[in-house]
Amino acid sequence: MGLVYFVSAYERKLEDMAHAWQGGPTPLRPLRLDVPEVLSSDLDTVVRQKAIAAYRLALVPLFVEHGGLFIEHLNGFPGPLVNPFWERLQDRICSLIPPGLSRAAHVVQKVCYCDGRTLRVYTGSVLGEIACERQGDGGTHWEPMFIPAGHTRTLGQMPREERLRCSASAEVVRAFRSDIGL
Template sequence: MVMVYFVSAHERKLEDMAHEWKDGPTPLRLLRLDVPEVLSSDLDTVVREKAIAAYRVALVPLFVEHGGLFIEHLNGFPGPLVKPFWERLQDRICSLIPPGQSRAARVVQKVCYCDGRTLRVYAGSVLGEIACERRGDEGIYWEPMFVPAGHTRTLGQMPREERLRVSASAEALRAFRRDVGL
């Protein structure tokens, strides 16, 4: 069996991926590694470059994850630039959408697998909307401000099990695992 590593510097991402992997035939190995992220509005470019950079350091089969928050009112911004956007604005993201305007948003998460020869990208996507204010403390960054379609609570208000059931990153991970038989 091939051992696969998940690379991230974010503790909650590591915990979520390990939780999603718990029923796998092999244990998921976790590498706490801060990998430089390319600034690009193209999510595929960001996740591919992140995987290549991680592989160059670790030299083991691995995958990384990166996502984008595409807000309709902001013409799809911030997209994959969500981390620097969040670092500057945090909870003020909710107030960027004036009353009466569409709060629709889409989260796209991508997982990229790299083993030095192969580079494969898997995607998950969730439609929803930006809440009027931050609600909850679960999840990471913007998740307490995102309400998935068909739900009334933000991802930040949901316990891990429920949050991961509707999570775009868990969907991308499931696609990856199906493809490689893990």
């Protein structure tokens, strides 16, 4: 496989993916595009449609990433709708869970590869909980509110290297790279 592009509208995601991609035989090519996202509660649908839309814009082999934050107390909401949810509520997400109730949550990250002929989806996930309040400034959007299982700090409090090791993104990128031989 030749060059592979990663498409995202978020600079921090482009930087994180470039960091996670290091050490391979070919460099990752970041491509900053604002790709429309379908609003769906089905994460596979969202990531597939996002990859198709990105391919139609760029016409190069690429992959996109989309995640979902599934909060137990909210019956799995917001799931893949985490971006619009975040835009409206931001740090108030923490206060949606009353004291004494389960703060359990899990993150699912999906990567979808598209080259115009092939569409492949890869999945990574991590268990954790929602912090009582925002902690840290690292990561993107909701990461300063998510504490991975087995840790005491939010993803937002962790240095990039640690955050990427603890995130669902690391797992999904490993699966994707293994499958395509990079």
